[in-house]
Amino acid sequence: MEKPANGVRLVKAPEHFISQELIADINANGLDETRRGFLRKGFFSALGGAAAGLAAPMAFAAGEGDPAILEKQEWQTTLGKNVATMPYGVPSIYEANLIRRESPGLTRVSAASVAFTPLQGLFGTITPNGLHFERHHQGWYNLNPETHRLMINGLVKNARVFTMNDLMRLPSVSRTHFIECGANTGLEWGNVAVPTVQYTHGMLSCCEFTGVPLKVLLQECGADLKKGKFLLAEGGDGSGMTRTINLEACLEDTIVAWGMNGEMLRPENGFPLRLVVPGVQGVSWVKWLRRLEVGDMPWNTKDEAVHYIELMPDGMHRQYASIQECKSVITTPSGGQQLLDKGFYNVSGMAWSGRGKIKRVDVSFDGGNNWRTARLETPVLTKSITRFNIDWVWDGSPAILQSRAIDDTGYIQPSIKMLRDVRGNRSIYHNNAIQSWKLDSNGEVSNVQVG
Amino acid sequence: MEKPANGVRLVKAPEHFISQELIADINANGLDETRRGFLRKGFFSALGGAAAGLAAPMAFAAGEGDPAILEKQEWQTTLGKNVATMPYGVPSIYEANLIRRESPGLTRVSAASVAFTPLQGLFGTITPNGLHFERHHQGWYNLNPETHRLMINGLVKNARVFTMNDLMRLPSVSRTHFIECGANTGLEWGNVAVPTVQYTHGMLSCCEFTGVPLKVLLQECGADLKKGKFLLAEGGDGSGMTRTINLEACLEDTIVAWGMNGEMLRPENGFPLRLVVPGVQGVSWVKWLRRLEVGDMPWNTKDEAVHYIELMPDGMHRQYASIQECKSVITTPSGGQQLLDKGFYNVSGMAWSGRGKIKRVDVSFDGGNNWRTARLETPVLTKSITRFNIDWVWDGSPAILQSRAIDDTGYIQPSIKMLRDVRGNRSIYHNNAIQSWKLDSNGEVSNVQVG
Numbered sequence: 001m002e003k004p005a006n007g008v009r010l011v012k013a014p015e016h017f018i019s020q021e022l023i024a025d026i027n028a029n030g031l032d033e034t035r036r037g038f039l040r041k042g043f044f045s046a047l048g049g050a051a052a053g054l055a056a057p058m059a060f061a062a063g064e065g066d067p068a069i070l071e072k073q074e075w076q077t078t079l080g081k082n083v084a085t086m087p088y089g090v091p092s093i094y095e096a097n098l099i100r101r102e103s104p105g106l107t108r109v110s111a112a113s114v115a116f117t118p119l120q121g122l123f124g125t126i127t128p129n130g131l132h133f134e135r136h137h138q139g140w141y142n143l144n145p146e147t148h149r150l151m152i153n154g155l156v157k158n159a160r161v162f163t164m165n166d167l168m169r170l171p172s173v174s175r176t177h178f179i180e181c182g183a184n185t186g187l188e189w190g191n192v193a194v195p196t197v198q199y200t201h202g203m204l205s206c207c208e209f210t211g212v213p214l215k216v217l218l219q220e221c222g223a224d225l226k227k228g229k230f231l232l233a234e235g236g237d238g239s240g241m242t243r244t245i246n247l248e249a250c251l252e253d254t255i256v257a258w259g260m261n262g263e264m265l266r267p268e269n270g271f272p273l274r275l276v277v278p279g280v281q282g283v284s285w286v287k288w289l290r291r292l293e294v295g296d297m298p299w300n301t302k303d304e305a306v307h308y309i310e311l312m313p314d315g316m317h318r319q320y321a322s323i324q325e326c327k328s329v330i331t332t333p334s335g336g337q338q339l340l341d342k343g344f345y346n347v348s349g350m351a352w353s354g355r356g357k358i359k360r361v362d363v364s365f366d367g368g369n370n371w372r373t374a375r376l377e378t379p380v381l382t383k384s385i386t387r388f389n390i391d392w393v394w395d396g397s398p399a400i401l402q403s404r405a406i407d408d409t410g411y412i413q414p415s416i417k418m419l420r421d422v423r424g425n426r427s428i429y430h431n432n433a434i435q436s437w438k439l440d441s442n443g444e445v446s447n448v449q450v451g
Numbered sequence: 452m453e454k455p456a457n458g459v460r461l462v463k464a465p466e467h468f469i470s471q472e473l474i475a476d477i478n479a480n481g482l483d484e485t486r487r488g489f490l491r492k493g494f495f496s497a498l499g500g501a502a503a504g505l506a507a508p509m510a511f512a513a514g515e516g517d518p519a520i521l522e523k524q525e526w527q528t529t530l531g532k533n534v535a536t537m538p539y540g541v542p543s544i545y546e547a548n549l550i551r552r553e554s555p556g557l558t559r560v561s562a563a564s565v566a567f568t569p570l571q572g573l574f575g576t577i578t579p580n581g582l583h584f585e586r587h588h589q590g591w592y593n594l595n596p597e598t599h600r601l602m603i604n605g606l607v608k609n610a611r612v613f614t615m616n617d618l619m620r621l622p623s624v625s626r627t628h629f630i631e632c633g634a635n636t637g638l639e640w641g642n643v644a645v646p647t648v649q650y651t652h653g654m655l656s657c658c659e660f661t662g663v664p665l666k667v668l669l670q671e672c673g674a675d676l677k678k679g680k681f682l683l684a685e686g687g688d689g690s691g692m693t694r695t696i697n698l699e700a701c702l703e704d705t706i707v708a709w710g711m712n713g714e715m716l717r718p719e720n721g722f723p724l725r726l727v728v729p730g731v732q733g734v735s736w737v738k739w740l741r742r743l744e745v746g747d748m749p750w751n752t753k754d755e756a757v758h759y760i761e762l763m764p765d766g767m768h769r770q771y772a773s774i775q776e777c778k779s780v781i782t783t784p785s786g787g788q789q790l791l792d793k794g795f796y797n798v799s800g801m802a803w804s805g806r807g808k809i810k811r812v813d814v815s816f817d818g819g820n821n822w823r824t825a826r827l828e829t830p831v832l833t834k835s836i837t838r839f840n841i842d843w844v845w846d847g848s849p850a851i852l853q854s855r856a857i858d859d860t861g862y863i864q865p866s867i868k869m870l871r872d873v874r875g876n877r878s879i880y881h882n883n884a885i886q887s888w889k890l891d892s893n894g895e896v897s898n899v900q901v902g
Contacts, residue, residue, distance in 0.1 A: 068599070083561055099538035138530055140531045210574035262574055262575050
C-alpha cells in the first residue's frame with residue numbers, strides 16, 4: 001500500500017473515546033435516535049464524560065501522566081525561527097507526503113499526463129494552489145505576462161488584442177468554482193479500482209477565481225451574439241489546445257481569469273490567463289489562453305472530435321457531453337487509509353454539480369441499504385465544492401461506505417451499474433457514479449465496486 | 452520607492468482603451484448616468500467599439516501587427532515541463548516580488564516581529580497560505596503533530612488531554628473568516644504614513660478554517676458554562692502566549708482548528724493547532740494551541756494586561772477591546788503603485804467587520820466630498836473579507852481615493868480624525884479609520900491622511 005499521504009490523519013489512531021454505554025445505546029437505538037437523546041441531555045458531555053475513565057492512553061485526566069503535555073517541549077524553551085524565514089511559505093515538513101502524484105503506470109510521457117490532487121488529506125472546499133491537479137497536453141511553461149496577449153476575433157465588430165494590463169483594468173469578479181477533468185474517475189469504468197481517492201477522484205480542485213466576465217469582453221468587441229452561438233478557445237501551449245464553448249450555455253458565468261485563490265494563476269494552471277467555464281469539464285478551461293473566436297457552429301477540433309469523446313455500447317461516439325454531473329465522494333476515510341480502532345468518527349467528503357448547487361448528501365455504511373443525511377458546510381455555492389460531514393460510530397464490523405449527492409435540479413448521483421447500463425464500459429469520461437469504500441474488520445479501507 | 456510588488460499589475464500601463472466620447476459623456480453626465488445609458492445601448496461594446504481605432508498600441512485590429520500575438524512563441528513550438536515537476540507547486544517566477552515582508556525599521560528582533568501580507572497584489576477574498584501574515588512573539592517552530600497535545604482543564608467535570616488524532620475524529624466545521632492583528636494600521640495613529648498597503652493593512656488575511664467547534668470540546672469535557680464565562684488559551688511557543696477569551700461573546704463561533712485553506716495550518720500560523728476566534732483580533736487566535744482553561748474571570752495575562760492595550764488621551768488604558776470593528780481599504784490602486792495613463796480602471800479593495808457582514812462599501816475619488824457605492828462580490832460572509840469593485844475613469848487630475856465600509860449593525864467606518872478625537876494618538880491598536888490614497892497627476896499613488 002502507498003505510504004499514507006498525511007502523517008496526522010493516518011498515524012496509529014488512539015483509543016476510541018466514546019463510552020461503551022454510548023455505543024450500546026447507538027447499537028440499540030440507532031445513531032439518530034441516540035443523538036436526539038444526547039442533544040436533550042448533552043451529546044458531547046455524554047461522549048466525553050463517560051469516556052474519561054475508559055480510554056487511556058487517549059483521555060487522561062489532567063496530571064495523570066502524558067509527558068507530551070506535562071513536560072516542557074523544546075519549542076517552549078528556545079527562540080524560534082524569524083518571521084519571513086519563508087517570504088513565500090510552504091507546508092510543515094510533517095506534511096511532506098501530501099503532494100500531487102502521477103498515477104503509477106497511467107502514462108509514460110509526463111509532459112502529457114496528470115498529477116492528481118491528494119483529496120484524502122484535504123479539508124473544507126478550497127484546494128491549496130500548490131496541490132491543484134495538473135493535466136497538460138504538451139507540458140507547462142513559465143509564460144511571460146508582459147508579452148502574453150489575448151486576441152478576440154471572429155463574429156465581432158472589432159477584433160481586438162489585449163495585454164494583461166488591459167484585461168486587469170476591466171471590471172472583475174471573484175467566484176469560487178470546482179474544476180474537474182472529464183476523465184476524472186475514468187479508470188473505474190473498466191473496473192480498474194485504483195487504490196486511493198487521490199487517483200479515483202483527484203482530477204478535481206476548487207478555487208476562488210478572479211477575472212473579467214467573458215460577456216464583458218465579448219460586448220467590448222461588439223460580438224454578434226445572435227449568429228455567434230459558439231466560442232473557440234485556444235491555448236498558448238504547444239499542444240494546439242482548442243475547444244468549442246457553447247455560448248448559450250456558458251456565456252453568463254464564464255470568466256477570463258488571472259486570479260486563483262487570491263494570487264495569480266500558477267504556471268501549471270495557465271499563468272497568466274485561463275478560461276473558467278463553471279460546471280464544464282476541465283479541458284474547456286483553456287490554459288495560457290491566447291485567442292477567443294466567436295463563430296456560428298462548433299469547430300470539431302481534435303480535442304473534441306477525437307479526444308474527450310465517449311464510446312457508447314452501440315459503437316457511436318458521444319461528443320460535447322461537457323457538463324460535469326452531480327457527484328460526491330467520501331474522502332475521510334478512503335482507500336489506503338486505516339482505522340485502527342472502533343469508535344466515533346467524523347466521516348467527511350465532497351459533493352459538487354456542474355448544474356448548480358448541492359441540495360443534499362446521503363451516506364450509507366452498509367453498501368446502500370440504509371442512508372442517513374449528512375451535514376452540509378455553508379455557504380453552499382453553485383458549481384462549487386460542498387463539504388459534507390456525518391457522525392459515525394464504527395463497531396468493528398466490515399462495512400461499505402458510500403455517499404450519494406442530489407443537486408438542486410433534483411438529479412440523483414447514480415450507481416456504477418446504472419451508468420454502465422446506459423453507457424457501457426468502454427468510456428473513460430464522465431463517470432459520476434457513487435464511490436464505494438470497503439472497510440475491513442482490521443480497519444483497512446479499499447476501493448470496491450458495488451451495485 | 453519600493454520595487455512594485457507584482458510585475459503584471461505595475462508594469463507600464465498601455466494606452467487607455469475607452470473612447471474620448473465616453474470620457475466626455477462621463478464627465479458631462481457622471482459615470483452612473485453614463486453607465487445606465489450604456490447598459491441600454493450596450494456598455495462595453497460602446498467602450499470597445501469606439502476605442503478600437505483609437506488606442507494603439509493597445510487595441511489592434513486582428514492582424515495589424517503585434518508580434519506577441521502574430522508570431523509563434525517559444526512555448527508553442529517546444530515540449531513543456533512535466534506534470535508534478537513541482538509535487539507541491541509554487542508561484543510563477545514572474546510573481547517573485549509578491550512576498551511577505553518585514554516593515555523596514557519596525558523591529559530588530561525578527562523572532563518577535565511581523566511579516567506583512569502583500570495585499571496590493573492579491574485578488575478576491577482568500578489569502579494564499581504562503582502569503583498569510585505572520586506575527587510571532589518568540590519565533591515559530593515545526594511542532595511534531597504526533598506528540599502535540601491539547602489539554603482542557605479548569606471549570607470542567609473531566610479535564611482531558613487530546614492528541615491530534617482525537618481532535619480530528621470529532622465533528623468538524625469549515626468556515627471562512629478574516630484574521631487581523633489588533634495593531635494593523637497601527638503606525639497611522641502617529642502619522643507615520645508607511646508607503647504601501649502591505650504595511651498599512653497587511654496584518655490581515657482571510658482563510659477557510661477547518662476544525663472542531665470549541666463548544667463541542669467544552670461540552671465533551673463537561674465545562675461549567677454557568678460559572679465559566681472565560682477561557683484561557685495557551686500557546687505552545689516559548690513566549691508563554693496566553694489570552695483570555697470571553698466565552699459569552701465567542702463560544703458560538705470559535706473553532707479549534709487544524710485546517711487552513713484545505714490543508715493543514717502552516718508552521719508559522721500555528722501548525723498543528725490554533726484557535727480561530729472570528730471577529731476578534733489575531734493575538735487571541737492562539738497558535739500551537741496546547742491548553743484551554745475554563746474560568747470565572749479574566750486572567751490579566753501579560754499579553755492582555757501590559758501588551759495589546761490602548762493608551763487613551765486621559766492616561767487610562769483601554770483593555771480587552773478585542774473586536775475588530777468595520778474597516779475597508781482600496782488595494783488597487785494603492786500606495787507605491789503608479790497609473791501611467793488616463794482612462795478606465797477597475798478600482799478594487801477589501802472590507803470586513805468583526806461584528807458581522809459587510810452591508811455596503813462607498814468609494815470617494817475626491818477625498819470624501821462625493822461617494823459612490825461599490826459592487827460587492829458574493830457571497831458576503833460574516834466576519835470574513837468582502838471584495839468590492841467599482842468602475843472609475845481617471846481624467847488625469849490629482850485625486851484622493853477612499854473607501855468607507857458599513858456593516859450589518861449599521862456601524863460606519865470612521866475617519867482618522869473622528870478616531871483621534873476619541874482615542875488620542877498614542878495608541879497603536881484598533882485603527883479602523885478610512886484610508887486615503889493620493890493620486891498625483893503623474894499617476895503616482897501615495898499614503899496621505901485626510902479628514
